[in-house]
Amino acid sequence: MSAQTLKDKTNEVLGVNLEDAKLTKSYLLVAFIALLLGGLFGLLQGINRAGLIELPTWLNYYQVLTAHGLLLIVVFSGFFMIGYFYSGLSHTLGGLLPKVRKLGWIGYGLSMFGTVLVVIMVLMNEASVLFTFYPPMKANPIFYFGLVFVVLGIWACCFGAFIQVANWRKENKGQHLPILSFFATGAFILLLACTLFVAVEVLFLILPWSLGWVDTINVMLARTLFWAFGHTAVNIWYMTAVSAWYVIVPRVIGGTLWNDTLTRVVVVALVIMNITGGFHHQIVDPGISDTIKYMHVFMSLAIGFPSLMTAYALFVVMERTGRRKGGKGVFGWLKKLPWGDVRFLAPFIAMLAFAPAGAGGIAQTTFQLNSVVHNTMWVVGHFHLTLGMSVAMTFFGISYWLIPYLSGRVLTPAINKLGVIQTIIWSGAMILMAFAMHTAGLFGSPRRTSYTTYGDHAAALGWDPYMMLIGIGAVLLLIGVLIQFYVVINLMFFAPKGQTEFPIAPKEPGDVTGYWTERWGVWVVLMIIVVAMAYVVPIVDMIVNAPPGSPPFRTW
């Protein structure tokens, strides 16, 4: 018996590798603590926007906003993604290598250290830069140093994942990488590539400027580098969620993966075409030529194709499974799906939310529509639909089986019921909130501003009912956060002991995958070519024809 099969057998008998489980549990715990704190800040923000409370002088709105964004967008999503994919790598590739586990812990330490620095600076009101380190607003240099450590931590995790995958491929020549690890590889490649941009921005532009070594900064260039990262980061979390839709959900409902090749093509397409989508965040920025803005429309919409493929594939899976279980008629198969199972319900509603979220995103891609909604509450609504609903709810759905799997416990019917209630509260609150935000945005209510009536201007007073809805949504969401946090702690430490499955959907019989999908070298080269085509021309222009540059501003 070879070492590999021995390892597989041991894994089968003993379940999860305990040391790998500890690593993932640590990541997940940080993620959900961040969810709790970020949710609290979200509540404060929501009821302030509703005009119900006035924040004290020592805790202003912009500080709360920065903390809410950072904790949920960076810490919650980032830590969850790394923990989840590391457990996936461990499960599908026969346990993490000792050095990979060590890299995972190094990454954990560096990211935690960085996060603590960042949070301290935010709490000291030294970094209320609205969480997107977006010059010319300048935070305390320690804030940026904290971000550097977070990025270093991410890199350690990326390299760990690559070493794990390379090692597995060496030992399993000619085989396809298991599908969940395939997703993980794609996500970590994107994570490494996009953080390179932000590393250049922080190291070469922002740090010297925030330390006072240089007087001015090239705002245009910094923002462009930022969005090459920021946009991709959003899509990495989306890709993490999609991996669960493709791989986990079919198993939960008792079906199979529909088409392995298509799934892999979606991953490859997302890797190649993602980074260049960043430009659409700067549609109304001056200093980017029309040609480049025109090009970005194609680059951004290109990402829509894998999403449409995903929508098609997932409904095929659900329909086939429903019919196999005896569902008749056009929609009869829907009745056969396990609606009472939170492991299915949460990701399913997340998928549904992605339809309007994606449509809104497409609206924002075009110049004219974007001109109407840019910097209004519309964008905030969009973000709550995508990250708050599609991604976060999928993550919640994952936590109901991943955490018991890791801690050697089981999901009890009571906790499942609580999960269903949580899912309903969260969905209702997010729908309410997203509707109110989108509508208020269309009426012109700006984002990233504290509650104000602009001197009782009639238009601004017209936003008030929507703001009240946002406040109600925020309260409900906090209830959702509290339930979720309770569930996570329960599943991690108190649920009854037992065996939980890591649900990975099997391939359909006869589904053959082309080996060409494994040529990661080619995909990375294509990604670099696409990125170069998109960025070389505008970035050279921004450097050579640079504006005079901006001194630092502290607006709070």
Added chain:
Amino acid sequence: MDQFKLGLGLFIFLAIPPVATFMESVMVIHMHMQMPMLIIAGLLIAPFFQQRFPRFFEKWNQNGLPGILLFIIIIGYWMLPRTMDEALTLQSVEIFKFISLPFLAGVPLRDSWKKLTDFQKNSVITFFTIAFLGMGALYTLAPDQLCNNYLIIEQLTLGWAFLLTAVGMIVYLLYVAFVDPSQYE
């Protein structure tokens, strides 16, 4: 012959006047997109000639070296700033571009590449890496306009594109030096 049709289609598409004019209007697209695409058209067309005239290729390009030499000469010629300029001002040079890049560079490249040893292949890539670094330095450091038809900003952009391409090739060379694909596949 599907590849042949694809290559011919690409060649005709690139030669359509509005397409050619657009691609030539931006320096970096002219050099780093139109020219490589013409070569790619030639690569796709190559099997047609290889099947039609097998004796010719056997006789004149037995070990691949004459073909790759011709490729290097043609590419070297089109890397000169002056030739790019002339392609825009003299129609005869423009026609020469559309003939030389697919048929005198693309076709021989396809025929030669398989015949070359790994060492020879990597030497060719190393040669172009050095050449691209040189071109990058030339275009980014030159204080004057090197092409009458393009502004200095476009020249700089092209220079950076050359440097980045060279960086990509260095990464590739390091990759083949340190990674053995047979260990993985």
